[in-house]
Amino acid sequence: MNSQSEEDYLKALYHLEMDFDAVSTNSIADYLDMKPSSVTDMLKKLAEKKFINYEKYKGTSLTKKGRLIALSIIRKHRLWETFLVEKLGFGWDQVHIIAEQLEHIKSEELIENLDNFLGNPKYDPHGDPIPNKDGEIEKMNQKLLVELKASQKGIITGVKKGTASLLNYLDKEKVKLGDSVKVIEILEFDGTYIVEINKRKLTFSEKICQNLLLETND
Amino acid sequence: MNSQSEEDYLKALYHLEMDFDAVSTNSIADYLDMKPSSVTDMLKKLAEKKFINYEKYKGTSLTKKGRLIALSIIRKHRLWETFLVEKLGFGWDQVHIIAEQLEHIKSEELIENLDNFLGNPKYDPHGDPIPNKDGEIEKMNQKLLVELKASQKGIITGVKKGTASLLNYLDKEKVKLGDSVKVIEILEFDGTYIVEINKRKLTFSEKICQNLLLETND
DNA sequence: CGTAATTTTTAGTCTTGTCTAAAAATATAT
DNA sequence: ATATATTTTTAGACAAGACTAAAAATTACG
Structure with missing residues (x-):
């Protein structure tokens, strides 16, 4: 234990x-x-x-062993978050702290029953995927940044063909492949995206957003 | 804390x-x-x-202060037990160990929301009363079935300590906590009770009647 | 390349909550 | 009422998991 x-x-x-x-x-x-x-x-x-x-x-x-344990904790965390939001009426921003406690409750059966009770959800209220009991996470989809709405997240996987120069720009801004992106706000006026990457707020023009590829979970 | x-x-x-x-x-x-x-x-x-x-x-x-804390833990324990049985489909006898963990989760709001989600139950699946958030326990008019006379009624709230196996028997007979019981007849010869539960007539031995707890209105 | 800055580790301390062994207080029994 | 038995407390140890301060290894820079 x-x-x-x-x-x-x-x-x-x-x-x-x-x-x-x-x-x-x-x-x-x-x-x-x-x-x-x-x-x-x-x-x-x-x-x-x-x-x-x-x-x-x-x-x-x-190690593989360690990763499986980590995934089982993440599974519990996200299932409990789903429970708190879907069944107990919490807001999605209130549940993290409580789930941090609940994720450590020891009982295989509890978590399987909870999973069934919730209808075997694939994503938690934040849109993060819920690992199954074997630690497998549903493969995510690839999208352009411009397809995301406010508060959605993704991981940078590349740029569209013929836009290699975009990579230089990203490099200059210290943005790397694999970095996590969260959409903070989309300006209605010109489609500018305000995003958060590595705890920094960045502004991307619509053109950039049309060429930046992300892995998302829906 | x-x-x-x-x-x-x-x-x-x-x-x-x-x-x-x-x-x-x-x-x-x-x-x-x-x-x-x-x-x-x-x-x-x-x-x-x-x-x-x-x-x-x-x-x-x-002290009063200490008792209030104890009661708040017992409140959490019993609400979680109710959740595990009513919502997650656990058996009466499986929930204690899990509830011993859940009762220590820190969040006032969690337990109030859970209480509402469960419909503010007054008794847990073992028939023990659930303290309210001020630590008050509803005084029970709890009696044993054997104390009732013909035509009297009550609501099943649990079984006496150390008779968990009786729960299994009741389960098999499709009798649940909260079910209403009316005494139809008591056989003088051996003290057998003939009762009505959910419009069905059932026969309980004297031994069963000595261990079955009911809430009555007098 | 060699020194300075940074990162990481070691060594030793502290707190919480448990334990064992022994001492002290209380209860029991003749 | 006194010796014996039982209960309770004290004293000291230990494990887990955190900390501080200092040493060692690595990295960065002039």
């Missing part, structure tokens, strides 16, 4: 691996709001249990 | 106070399956926080 703390670390690792290739000790510490020394201690423990590949000073990554 | 462990102690105190007047250190240790020395440590801490009245070697009792 894994502790709540171990589960939090594995979940953090999973989320950080989406954004960065090698996950550094400091980035985990930032993410979990803890000191790097505490992180090092836990990484040793998780490596001992074969949940992560860890080499001193070299960063870390989840 | 109280720790899970503190909450477990307060809940134990509450249950033990029902059965015994003075709650001894050893009885708490037995109840929680811990060593008496650990209990002493925690009692000091709880006394410090004014949750209990504690005098060395003299036993302990809940």
